[in-house]
Amino acid sequence: MARKKTSNTSRKKNQKSNFRNRLSKLSSWERVGGILSIGLFFFALYLLISLISFLLSGGADQSQLSLTAREILTNPNLKIENVGGKWGANMADWFINRGIGLASFGVVYLLLILAIKLGRIHKVSLSRNFGYGIFLIIWTSVALGYFMAPLYEQSYLYPGGAYGFFISQWFNSVIGNVGTFFLLMATMLICIIIAFENAWPVMRKWMTRVKKQPATDAPLSDEEVYSEPKAPVINEKDDAFAKVVEEDDEVEVVYADDKNKEDDIEIELEPEPEENSPLQKTEGDKEKGPKDPELEVEKRKEDDVVDSIQQDLSEDYDPTLDLSRYEFPSLDLLKEWSTGNPQVTNEELIANKNRIVETLKNYNIEIVKIKATSGPTITLYEIVPAPGIRISKIKNLEDDIALSLAALGIRIIAPIPGKGTVGIEVPNRKPEIVSMRSIIASRTFQESEYELPIALGKTISNETYAVDLTKMPHILVAGATGQGKSVGLNAIITSLVYKKHPSQLKFVFVDPKKVELNLYSVMEKHYLAKMPGEDDPIITDVQKVKNTLNSLNLEMDNRYDLLKKAHARNIKEYNQKFISRRLNPEKGFRYLPYIVVVIDEFADLIMTAGKEIELPIARIAQLARAVGIHMIIATQRPSTNIITGVIKANFPARIAFRVASMVDSRTILDSPGANQLIGKGDMLVSTGSSLTRVQCAFVDTPEVESIVHFIGEQPGYPTAFLLPEYMDESSDEPGAVDLKNRDDLFDEAARLVVLNQTGSTSAIQRKFSIGYNRAGRIMDQLEAAGVVGPNEGSKARQVLLQDEYSLEQLLNNL
Numbered sequence: 001m002a003r004k005k006t007s008n009t010s011r012k013k014n015q016k017s018n019f020r021n022r023l024s025k026l027s028s029w030e031r032v033g034g035i036l037s038i039g040l041f042f043f044a045l046y047l048l049i050s051l052i053s054f055l056l057s058g059g060a061d062q063s064q065l066s067l068t069a070r071e072i073l074t075n076p077n078l079k080i081e082n083v084g085g086k087w088g089a090n091m092a093d094w095f096i097n098r099g100i101g102l103a104s105f106g107v108v109y110l111l112l113i114l115a116i117k118l119g120r121i122h123k124v125s126l127s128r129n130f131g132y133g134i135f136l137i138i139w140t141s142v143a144l145g146y147f148m149a150p151l152y153e154q155s156y157l158y159p160g161g162a163y164g165f166f167i168s169q170w171f172n173s174v175i176g177n178v179g180t181f182f183l184l185m186a187t188m189l190i191c192i193i194i195a196f197e198n199a200w201p202v203m204r205k206w207m208t209r210v211k212k213q214p215a216t217d218a219p220l221s222d223e224e225v226y227s228e229p230k231a232p233v234i235n236e237k238d239d240a241f242a243k244v245v246e247e248d249d250e251v252e253v254v255y256a257d258d259k260n261k262e263d264d265i266e267i268e269l270e271p272e273p274e275e276n277s278p279l280q281k282t283e284g285d286k287e288k289g290p291k292d293p294e295l296e297v298e299k300r301k302e303d304d305v306v307d308s309i310q311q312d313l314s315e316d317y318d319p320t321l322d323l324s325r326y327e328f329p330s331l332d333l334l335k336e337w338s339t340g341n342p343q344v345t346n347e348e349l350i351a352n353k354n355r356i357v358e359t360l361k362n363y364n365i366e367i368v369k370i371k372a373t374s375g376p377t378i379t380l381y382e383i384v385p386a387p388g389i390r391i392s393k394i395k396n397l398e399d400d401i402a403l404s405l406a407a408l409g410i411r412i413i414a415p416i417p418g419k420g421t422v423g424i425e426v427p428n429r430k431p432e433i434v435s436m437r438s439i440i441a442s443r444t445f446q447e448s449e450y451e452l453p454i455a456l457g458k459t460i461s462n463e464t465y466a467v468d469l470t471k472m473p474h475i476l477v478a479g480a481t482g483q484g485k486s487v488g489l490n491a492i493i494t495s496l497v498y499k500k501h502p503s504q505l506k507f508v509f510v511d512p513k514k515v516e517l518n519l520y521s522v523m524e525k526h527y528l529a530k531m532p533g534e535d536d537p538i539i540t541d542v543q544k545v546k547n548t549l550n551s552l553n554l555e556m557d558n559r560y561d562l563l564k565k566a567h568a569r570n571i572k573e574y575n576q577k578f579i580s581r582r583l584n585p586e587k588g589f590r591y592l593p594y595i596v597v598v599i600d601e602f603a604d605l606i607m608t609a610g611k612e613i614e615l616p617i618a619r620i621a622q623l624a625r626a627v628g629i630h631m632i633i634a635t636q637r638p639s640t641n642i643i644t645g646v647i648k649a650n651f652p653a654r655i656a657f658r659v660a661s662m663v664d665s666r667t668i669l670d671s672p673g674a675n676q677l678i679g680k681g682d683m684l685v686s687t688g689s690s691l692t693r694v695q696c697a698f699v700d701t702p703e704v705e706s707i708v709h710f711i712g713e714q715p716g717y718p719t720a721f722l723l724p725e726y727m728d729e730s731s732d733e734p735g736a737v738d739l740k741n742r743d744d745l746f747d748e749a750a751r752l753v754v755l756n757q758t759g760s761t762s763a764i765q766r767k768f769s770i771g772y773n774r775a776g777r778i779m780d781q782l783e784a785a786g787v788v789g790p791n792e793g794s795k796a797r798q799v800l801l802q803d804e805y806s807l808e809q810l811l812n813n814l
């Protein structure tokens, strides 16, 4: 025993000294890199100055430079104009005239890149820069040699250098003048297609645009088809291409994962799991009793991350033109919280496995196989019990296992659906924070084709967990105070903002607590929707919540009318038709952004307003999915009088953070489990059919602030997105119409009605570009004034005045 202990300590000492050796080696290499970097940097600068000076004074130095290099360097009487002196002049002549011409500036660029890389000043891709750089240098030299050939005889300067000239001449002789031209064009286009992912779609679209025919598959009548003026189309194309080039030119983003791979791999102290001594140590334990099952450790899946965010603007995408200069927030606004290194050591895995096996053995439960999969905060031990063992027996041992592992938050899943194993989830000793940055940068999220992608966090197998809100289609979030609910809401909002343009998405924020969602008011003119006349875009007052929810109901009805007229079944189809210009805006069609309604502290609202709130919410939840209105409601108090049957039935997707009791867990998830979570963003996501344990991505308030400020500082729409006006039913009754407070448009509307001899509300709405409610109110006032008759259902009202003369008389008497 004592020997074992001493061998352990000596092993640790060895590891430490190894570590120190490697560290000192690493730092001396870093110093060498720094020295080389500085040297290269100044050399590149000197070369740049010499090249520029050569262009300005090369003609004057020309006679001197025809001497041999030796003569130039040794003769002290030679006067040289070049700022770089004799050496600089000679070098510039060598590079430009005798070498590769103006493409020599590319060499300076490559030297600077090398300096940056050697000094580890910034993360740059050497292969990418050198690959494309060398190609561009050769191409430019040959192209200049080809296009500027006549200049070679007249000027001291050879734009493509001697090499560029000779190569272009050689091509000329082999494939002719035209052939060389085509070769140059083709190689450049191919290079662009290889370098920029979106280049080919843009080029292809441009080519098809040139010979574009009007859309033929429109199922709508002729009058609904209209053609857009050409100008914006051309702008859009140019803009899209400019955007692609700009985005691809962005500086590469460094992620912790990459950094670790590159910098830390040498000082990795973790022994390989295969030749792991602790694993073999367990072999010895075997002698004590009947064969212990071996622990199979699931390899941690590292989620792939992308280099930079690419927004898909290459599609035929009209609405973004409103804010065509809008820039999406960059990854740099988010912090890297996690280290990217697995926090669970093999010792911990083995110790936990032994305890689980022992506890089960004490109750005569034999295990055939045990496998561990470690996530950011939880490790899942999957066990296959020996034949004949009743699963419910294991389930009952939850508390005993928790006791033996001395850990909170142990959850037993018996059996794991679809797997035939029993799962025991054990919290890691050192939980890892899942940063929002790593989730947003993950390929899963970036390459998702979801309409409204939401990145929630990482699953137990360390994979990014992202869902499509349009499929959910509404989410109920619950959890006791301080367990990560607000962070969860911020993560949801952040992921939507990172993926959706302001023209495609609007939020309605309801926050009775007044502080949680207030910070989003900065992006009012980009992403928020509110009722006309409201000052504050974040709704905190219960009466206003009621009105806004009813207004959303009206918006939903209006949208259904639009969908019906457009013969579209859902918002996606409708918007596609609108984008392909098959719906005429003059007929009242408009692009429909998605609307996401976020309600925090739902319990507060229900307690104060009850049914008045519950009913419009339930109606939206039941119907609004097809027209792109989605709800996320969050509550601290998951009791049955708050989350009623009506709400539950309409919110199949639920997210549960840690709650106080099993009853609360059942209220949210219809099953226990949320009471066994460990808090701090540990959550269970139920999508109706499945229950997934996810560690929520962490985004703190300063990060959210920097994102909303980044958005808020950009030019936005003139106002927030306006929802339809909503008036209380009571004041809508004709009896309540007060003709003393007539609408400003009353007189004009009356003239329109009398002139057309039709009392149609939608005609007033169209003519004056006002909301349906206001037009309805004007119609009621016209009825009260005796201009039109009573409402006749779907038919237009009867007009009671026959000519303008009688109308003017009536108006004078009012």
Ligand SMILES: Nc1ncnc2c1ncn2[C@@H]1O[C@H](COP(=O)(O)OP(=O)(O)OP(=O)(O)O)[C@@H](O)[C@H]1O
Residues within 6 Å of the ligand: 433, 434, 479, 480, 481, 482, 483, 484, 485, 486, 487, 488, 636, 680, 681, 682, 695, 696, 697, 698, 699
């Ligand atoms: N995903 C996460 N990862 C790591 N830590 C987290 C995470 N989510 C929350 N936390 C920690 O828990 C604390 C409380 O989180 P949060 O403010 O979201 O709780 P809450 O449920 O909204 O509380 P309340 O209902 O009182 O507002 C945070 O300050 C943070 O330290």
